[in-house]
Amino acid sequence: xxxxxxxxxxxVELELPARPEVVSVARLVIGALVAADPLFDExxxxxxxxxxxxxxxxxxxxxxxxxxxAPVDPDAEPIMMRCVLADGQIEVAITDHGGGFDPxxxxxxxxxxxxxxxxxxxxxxxxxIKMLADHLEFQPTGDGTTVxxxxxxxxxxxxxxxxxxxxxxxxxxxx
Amino acid sequence: xxxRLEVSERGEWSVVEAGGEIDVATAPRxxxxxxxxxxxxxxxxxxSLEAVDFIDSTGLGVLISGLKRVRTHGGRFALVCTEPRILxxxxxxxxxxxxxxxxxxxxxxxxxxxxxxVAP
Numbered sequence: 552x553x554x555x556x557x558x559x560x561x562x563v564e565l566e567l568p569a570r571p572e573v574v575s576v577a578r579l580v581i582g583a584l585v586a587a588d589p590l591f592d593e594x595x596x597x598x599x600x601x602x603x604x605x606x607x608x609x610x611x612x613x614x615x616x617x618x619x620x621a622p623v624d625p626d627a628e629p630i631m632m633r634c635v636l637a638d639g640q641i642e643v644a645i646t647d648h649g650g651g652f653d654p655x656x657x658x659x660x661x662x663x664x665x666x667x668x669x670x671x672x673x674x675x676x677x678x679x680i681k682m683l684a685d686h687l688e689f690q691p692t693g694d695g696t697t698v699x700x701x702x703x704x705x706x707x708x709x710x711x712x713x714x715x716x717x718x719x720x721x722x723x724x725x726x
Numbered sequence: 727x728x729x730r731l732e733v734s735e736r737g738e739w740s741v742v743e744a745g746g747e748i749d750v751a752t753a754p755r756x757x758x759x760x761x762x763x764x765x766x767x768x769x770x771x772x773x774s775l776e777a778v779d780f781i782d783s784t785g786l787g788v789l790i791s792g793l794k795r796v797r798t799h800g801g802r803f804a805l806v807c808t809e810p811r812i813l814x815x816x817x818x819x820x821x822x823x824x825x826x827x828x829x830x831x832x833x834x835x836x837x838x839x840x841x842x843x844v845a846p
Contacts, residue, residue: 571751578780597811604782608750672787675819679783682818 565632567607569614569647577607577632584634585641590704599641599702602683605676606645606698607632613649613695640685640703648695728752730777731759739835740768745777748785756785760792769801772834775812786821793825802826804834 563584567573578600585591585599610630628648635642681687686701729752730745740763748756756773763771771792775781793803804826807813816822828834 571749574749574751575747594811597814600780601782601815604749604780608782608784611750672791673783675783675786679815679819 561636563634566629567632568629569611571611574604574607574611577603580632581634581643584636588636590639591641595702595704598683602680602700602702603643605680606700609676609698610645610647610649613647613652616649640701642699642701644697644699646692646695646697650694651691651696729755731755733759733763736831736835739770739772741772741774741831743774743777747780748778748788749780749782750784753784753788757788757791760788760795764795764799769796769799771796771801772804772806772831774806774831776806776808778809778812781812781815786815786819789825804828806831806834
């Protein structure tokens with residue numbers, strides 16, 4: 552893992568081996584970054600830590616799955632986390648080399664309150680990010696995906712629970 | 727940060743007190759603990775999240791799995807959580823309607839707490 556590098560005091564880039572243990576490092580970094588900005592209160596900081604945890608988990612799991620039959624070397628192909636704090640908001644981009652995925656092709660889950668939902672342990676990650684971030688997009692790269700999340704300081708009002716989100720926005724796989 | 731797990735028995739209930747962070751790195755240990763309890767025919771399980779500082783969807787998935795596992799044996803599964811930051815994760819995912827979330831272990835294992843989770 553390489554040390555964070557800052558440019559102009561508002562950009563932090565981090566290169567992390569694609570291993571589960573580094574997700575907590577990503578959370579620490581984002582927490583420290585927003586702690587320096589009084590616009591982001593403790594609750595919003597917790598939102599960011601959760602969203603970044605979900606995105607990093609997806610990135611690492613995508614790489615651990617490997618591409619085809621060849622597993623990715625977590626040290627040779629690290630995940631990248633780039634944070635830009637500017638104009639009163641923070642943008643976090645997380646890039647993996649996991650071969651890419653189609654967010655529109657994710658499997659639909661039953662409503663969260665449906666007994667059938669218990670058959671699905673995954674699929675909560677991306678809906679969680681959607682609720683916590685003010686903006687979310689998936690950018691395909693040559694060999695993976697960049698997830699771009701943007702956060703404004705204030706906590707947005709609680710949006711519909713994931714059960715209803717799932718009704719028209721399937722979630723699974725990397726979720 | 728690591729995940730700490732302590733298991734104790736209260737009659738027919740097993741109480742798993744978790745502390746620290748539950749994420750993709752640590753959740754497998756919680757999953758293994760819950761599986762071990764069910765394998766030991768301990769079908770009434772309380773997981774206390776009172777000392778948990780962080781949980782994400784990987785941790786939620788393990789808890790969903792635990793709930794499902796004890797239900798297949800006719801058991802009961804409850805959580806203890808009063809920390810607003812942790813409760814928020816259950817709230818925004820709609821899982822407050824799925825889990826029996828109590829404010830103490832005593833409440834969770836009380837006989838009147840049987841009307842837990844969603845109707846089968």
